[in-house]
Amino acid sequence: MLIVSEEVREALAAGRPVVALESTIIAHGLPRPQNLQVALELEESVRREGAVPATVAVLDGRARVGLDKEQVERIASGDGIRKLGHRDLAPALATGASGATTVSGTAFLAARAGVRVFATGGLGGVHREWTSTQDESADLALLSRTRIAVVCAGVKSILDVPATLQRLETLGVTVAGYGTDRFPGFYLTDSGHPVDWTLNSPEEVASVLRAQDALGGPDSALIVANPVAEAEQLDPELHARVLAEALQECAGRGITGQAVTPFLLDFLVRHTDGASLRANLAAVRGNVRLAARVAAAWTR
Template identity: 85%
Template structure:
């Protein structure tokens, strides 16, 4: 049922580095035609680090690990492209639907295909006012039971960052800052919260991955939190002001449930004149390049 492209399949068989990439950013995260341009740019960045890109999506009911240019164009341009979390995968497969994969669905399919390293922008997490809404991203539970290394810029800063870190600890998901003792905040280099562990090189990350396997513990993920460079982050004062306004607008307009995150992210893009989107892309580019280097270290271990 899982369709792995020939290039990805051959790379895995030869123990060459492979990096999984999600497709939600292509279908739902960026305007056309920039979304396709960014998708191709990210795949190129993976190749420049000596790894094979494996963008993941579901097309006509087939989960695919590794897309060709025509398939990337479909994800970027089809209006009916759904947004699929891991819970949606059986439904999409059974009904022949097409959809872009979120972090949770991408991580699951990548791990099933044997891809160990995954690059994304920011993770989902515990939402603000969780005690009232009980709203928590499916990313966290999936990562607690999936052996994959996720290179990300922390969690989205619109979320409850300290609660998310606590939840990851409770779930037993390892978190390490990459060359930093601070947990990044997606658009921001520093969320204001520390991390317990810092890894300084791709070889150190690879060593942790080997130790995970050697210890044969729970099949949980390793999160490598890679901050966006300070020169490319969203201005912290602007971020704080616009996010506060966005939260007030969200409450005033009665936005609830799954609609909250896209509302807040869209508000940030519009009221920072696109600066939040620029910071987002800077973070993704950095994560993709680092993931390529980690995959290379892992393949050479």
């Protein structure tokens, strides 16, 4: 039920660098037709750095690590493309469903295929009002038992960032800032919270991966928190104001559970005149480039 594309399979067998890419951003994170343009752009960015892209998705009940152009187009424009986390994979495969994989779904399938480096935008995490809702992304627990490096721009700033960092520590997931001792906030270069470790080159990241393997012990991810450039971040004051308005409106409408995150993200896009989306894309592009360089250093 897990199909690894010929290109990805040959690259892994030859010890060449491979970077896993999630497909949720294609199907659910960006408007059409920009979503397809960005998907193809990100794959090309991986190739320019000398690595092989492995976009992950489920099509007709088959989990795929590595898509061809026609399959990427189907994820971008097809109807009925579901959003699949790790928990959704078994029923999707059993029922012949098609879906785009989230962070947890992508990390699980990529690791099963032998891919060690994964690039995404921002992680899920502990939601605000967690004490009453108990709402926490499945990303965190999955990464605590999956040996993969995740290059990301921290966690989405609409979440409870300090609680998320505390949860990752409790779960034993290593978090390192790339070129910074501050934890990035997805749209923001600095979430306002520190990290314990700083890594300054792809080679240092690769050395940590090798040390993880040498030590053995429980499998867990390495989160490489790569901040969006200051010049490309969402203006922090605008972010704070619009997010406060979004949270107030969310509460006023009684929006809860899984509906909260898409509501807040959509609100930010609309009320920042698209600036949040531009910051999102800048972060993803930077993460993909860095992930390809890390994968190259890992295979050297």
